Amino acid sequence: MSEEEKKGGTLSLPEPSEKKPGGSLARRDLLKYSAAGLAGLVTLGKIDDLLAESYPTIGGSYHPDEHWWGFVVDLRKCIGCGACVRACKEENSVPDGFFRTWVERYTFLKDGRVLVDSPDGALEGFEPRADVKPEEVTKSFFVPKLCNHCEQSPCVQVCPVGASYQSPDGLVLIDKTHCIGCGYCVQACPYGCRYLNPVTGTADKCTMCYHRISKGLKTACVEACPHGARHYGDLKDPNSEVRRLLNTSRYGVLKPDLGTHPKCFYIGLDEEVV
Amino acid sequence: MLPVVPSVIGYVFPNELHVTWTVMIVLYPYITGLVAGAFIVSSLYHIFGRESLRPIARFALVSSLAFLLFAPLPLLLHLGRPERAFNILITPSKTSAMAGFGIIYLTYLVIVVIEVWLTLREDMVHLAESRTGFARLFYRTLTLFDTTIDEKTKAFDHKVAKFLAALGIPVACFLHGYVGFLFGSIKANPWWSTPLMFVIFLLSAIVSGIAVLVFLFYFVSWLRKVPIDRACVGTLASFLWGFMIVDVTLELLEVLSIAYQQTREWEPLQFLILHKLFFTYVVVQLLLCSLVPFLFLAFNAIAKPREKLSNVLVFSSAVLLLVQVISMRWNVVIGGQLLSKSFRGYTTYVPGLWNKEGLVVAAVVFIVPFILLRFVDGVISLFPADTPLGAWWARRAAGKTPAVPAPFGT
Ligand code: SF4
Ligand code: SF4
Numbered sequence: 001m002s003e004e005e006k007k008g009g010t011l012s013l014p015e016p017s018e019k020k021p022g023g024s025l026a027r028r029d030l031l032k033y034s035a036a037g038l039a040g041l042v043t044l045g046k047i048d049d050l051l052a053e054s055y056p057t058i059g060g061s062y063h064p065d066e067h068w069w070g071f072v073v074d075l076r077k078c079i080g081c082g083a084c085v086r087a088c089k090e091e092n093s094v095p096d097g098f099f100r101t102w103v104e105r106y107t108f109l110k111d112g113r114v115l116v117d118s119p120d121g122a123l124e125g126f127e128p129r130a131d132v133k134p135e136e137v138t139k140s141f142f143v144p145k146l147c148n149h150c151e152q153s154p155c156v157q158v159c160p161v162g163a164s165y166q167s168p169d170g171l172v173l174i175d176k177t178h179c180i181g182c183g184y185c186v187q188a189c190p191y192g193c194r195y196l197n198p199v200t201g202t203a204d205k206c207t208m209c210y211h212r213i214s215k216g217l218k219t220a221c222v223e224a225c226p227h228g229a230r231h232y233g234d235l236k237d238p239n240s241e242v243r244r245l246l247n248t249s250r251y252g253v254l255k256p257d258l259g260t261h262p263k264c265f266y267i268g269l270d271e272e273v274v
Numbered sequence: 275m276l277p278v279v280p281s282v283i284g285y286v287f288p289n290e291l292h293v294t295w296t297v298m299i300v301l302y303p304y305i306t307g308l309v310a311g312a313f314i315v316s317s318l319y320h321i322f323g324r325e326s327l328r329p330i331a332r333f334a335l336v337s338s339l340a341f342l343l344f345a346p347l348p349l350l351l352h353l354g355r356p357e358r359a360f361n362i363l364i365t366p367s368k369t370s371a372m373a374g375f376g377i378i379y380l381t382y383l384v385i386v387v388i389e390v391w392l393t394l395r396e397d398m399v400h401l402a403e404s405r406t407g408f409a410r411l412f413y414r415t416l417t418l419f420d421t422t423i424d425e426k427t428k429a430f431d432h433k434v435a436k437f438l439a440a441l442g443i444p445v446a447c448f449l450h451g452y453v454g455f456l457f458g459s460i461k462a463n464p465w466w467s468t469p470l471m472f473v474i475f476l477l478s479a480i481v482s483g484i485a486v487l488v489f490l491f492y493f494v495s496w497l498r499k500v501p502i503d504r505a506c507v508g509t510l511a512s513f514l515w516g517f518m519i520v521d522v523t524l525e526l527l528e529v530l531s532i533a534y535q536q537t538r539e540w541e542p543l544q545f546l547i548l549h550k551l552f553f554t555y556v557v558v559q560l561l562l563c564s565l566v567p568f569l570f571l572a573f574n575a576i577a578k579p580r581e582k583l584s585n586v587l588v589f590s591s592a593v594l595l596l597v598q599v600i601s602m603r604w605n606v607v608i609g610g611q612l613l614s615k616s617f618r619g620y621t622t623y624v625p626g627l628w629n630k631e632g633l634v635v636a637a638v639v640f641i642v643p644f645i646l647l648r649f650v651d652g653v654i655s656l657f658p659a660d661t662p663l664g665a666w667w668a669r670r671a672a673g674k675t676p677a678v679p680a681p682f683g684t
Contacts, residue, residue: 099288116285116618145287154462160372161361180361181354183294184372190462192287192615196294201354258461274616 062214067169069208070235072242072251073144075268077229080105080142082125087224089123091209098195100206101146101221105129106272108138114272143273144230146221147172147193147206148254148262155185155194164203170235170263171210176202190258208232235263283549284619293611293623296631298348300603301639303453303475304482305345307599308643310450311483312338313386313442318513320439326505329661332393334487336656338446339386340643346379347639351630371456378452382445389438392431397654399423401671416654450479457606464539464617465546465610470528474602477521482599484514488592490647492585500662502585511588515571518595522564525602542617550612550620555605563598567591 080103088094088101102121107129108114119126126142128134149172156164156172163179166172174185179202186194186203197204209219213232217223222230233242245251245267252269253262266273282291312334318324319331327334350356363380366373399421402413414421454475457466488510495502529547532540547555570587573579579587612620626632650656655667 097288097292102288104285116616118285118288121288154460157369158372158460159367160370160375161358161365162367162370163361178358178361178365179355180358182349182352182372183354184370184456186289186294187460187611188462190615192290195289195292196354203354274618 064168064214066236067234068236069149069170069213069263070233070242071146071149071208071264072231072233072245073264073266074229074231074245074249075141075143075266075270077227078103078142078144079227079229080122080126081226082122083224083226084144084221084230085121085123087220088206091212091220092207093199094204095197095199098197098204100193100204101144104143104145104273105140106143106270107132107140108272109136110138111136141270143266144221145191145193146264147189147208148191148260148264149206149208151261151263152259154188154190154258154260158184158188160184167210171208172205173207173210174203174205176200176204179203190255190260281622282619284614285616286614286619286621287616290611290614290616291621293608293621295607295611296352296623297604297608297625297633297636298352298631298639300600300607301348301636302345302352303450303607304600304603305341305348305640305643306450306453307475307479307482307603308486309338309341309345309382309483310446310476310479311481311485312341312487313446313483314480315484315487315510315513317439317443320436321443324509326509329503329506329657329663330487330491330510332658333490333656334483335386335390335393336650337487337490337643337647338483339390340646340650342379342383342386343646344639344643347642348636351635351639371452371459374452378445378449382442382449385438385442385445389435389442392435392438394654395420395431396423396428401654447476451476457610462615463610463613464532465543465613466606468528470524471606474521474524474528477517477524478599478602480517481514481521481595484510484517485592485595485599488514488588489596492589492592494663498663498666500666502581503661503663504581507585507588511571511591512575514588514591514595515568515575518564518568518571518598522560522568525564526560539617542613546609546613546620550622551605551609554601555609559598559601559605563594563601567594567598570594 082103084101085099085103088099092100094100099121102118103126104116104118105122105126106114106116109132115129115132117126117129122142149170151166151170153164153166153172156166159165159179160182161178161180163175164172164185165175181196181201181203183196183203186196189205194203194205196202209217209221212219219230219232222232231241231245233240235242237243242265246265249267251265251267253265254269255274256262315327316331316334316338319327319334346359350359353359362373363376366376395417398413398417400423402410402417402421405413451472454472457463457475458468458471460466488507491507491510492502494500529543532543567590570591574584574587574591578584608623612623614620625636628634647656651667655664655671657663657667659665659668
């Protein structure tokens, strides 16, 4: 699908590309082998019970191949309360001063200036701006940000050891046990979504709460949002909520010209938002 | 008056308030630049037959190795999980430009170690023969117990060394050009993302390599009260002049082309240059450390001043150009991180002093290769015996035999 068509508001949706990065394939092989190894172990002990305990699954099993996760933010609904930021911090033990998700406030002034702020990532929401008078403002809105789980993610491309990878279900994840903490991916992400976690010494960012969604639970931020601004879902499922939203609204992605093909879509996106 | 800039201006993505790549990542390309530059100087003699560079060719080669051994140190100090550094060699990702580091580094290391050994072998054999006891064993070990020196072995050593020197040129260019590519290929960052980055890094590497050799050559000659080899520094000075012109031209071209195109990125970059980087880029890198040495070296080349004045001009140009290149590294590495990817704001970086990635550790990391050089010079002469510095070494060694002679200056 061309950019033109997308901008023109056609109803077709981005399909997962056929090409799967080498990393994910290798990883899959690894999974297969480990699964085979585990199967061997299971016959020796009662590990299967243990596994069933620690990995509750959707309807009995979670098959990454069957999903292609995406995220939709309805900018018309966000009220900038910061509940998502707090929920994410709590859920994922995000260290102080770093953010897997944050909320920005855009303030447009009559003189043409556009002011943006995000005090402490909007962890405590927003106070009215002290530096502008209400009568100077033409419009204002909030923009939640998170990892775009780019289909062609530059962060995965640059990781020298393959610790950043794309999972078969379309999420960009980091193998914390393999990352060397070089920070190259932090430089490569055009959206400021990554940071080096000072506690683990490794790269860190939004996982779209993989540990939750793979169990059929909502992401922490989606669950916390009081206004229904955040939605996650399976782009492969024609009946999913994200599909429905994208099929019925005009949307955009951030920095489309960089060719990263983000999978976080914004309904009601303004061109000033980058 | 320099403008006073608040620490954060405009809107910076919250994760970008912390600058990820610190002064260690400034030092890393600086040291690899010295490696590549020093190697190129030795090749100018070994391959391109610049006879006047003979007095410094061997020293250049060993310096290159000394810097090379410590080049990965700043990287290690920077890594969040240094104990996993070998993952780069074990599981390199084929899509990553950085993954090539291990392979390129090791290839170059092997080439330089063998070339250094071959170049110094004859001297080691002679030293082993003229010593007794422990010193003899020490030098014999250095020769790997192969002490035959005749016309045949000499010709063979020379041939292999020449081959390695030739092979080393593209590898050295690659080693350093690749560092430029690491930055130039980051499309997220408009201050880095230019194909010119590869070439600029390479040329600035050569400039810094020549400059450090000029600096050391003068320094050692003055310390040992040995007359300066004018032919040698003359050649070095003209190469320094030539390479710095091309280097600075390309550096300016890069900025001028963005400025002239007036792209969307130009507005934030202009602010970056004129405010956040005004001192380190405009004042230090361009005016003080490019323009001044350019004028000095031009005057030296064209007006042919008296020896004393010429020495002052060349030496101070070398020092200024060493500062030019490190400030260029700073302005690229740190500068690129000061501009937020929101293109709406700027952060500030102040290096720590005593922490793992602080200034004190950085200074130590930078000085260690020089200390290593000093020790190597204590063991074997880094200058040919028929040059003033080589003769000084032989005199010193003769006075102290059979003990291992002390490093220079003592
Ligand atoms: S938003 Fe950044 S961190 Fe997330 S996938 Fe894209 S490039 Fe990677
Ligand atoms: S910090 Fe970790 S995940 Fe990021 S590029 Fe380096 S090794 Fe890869």
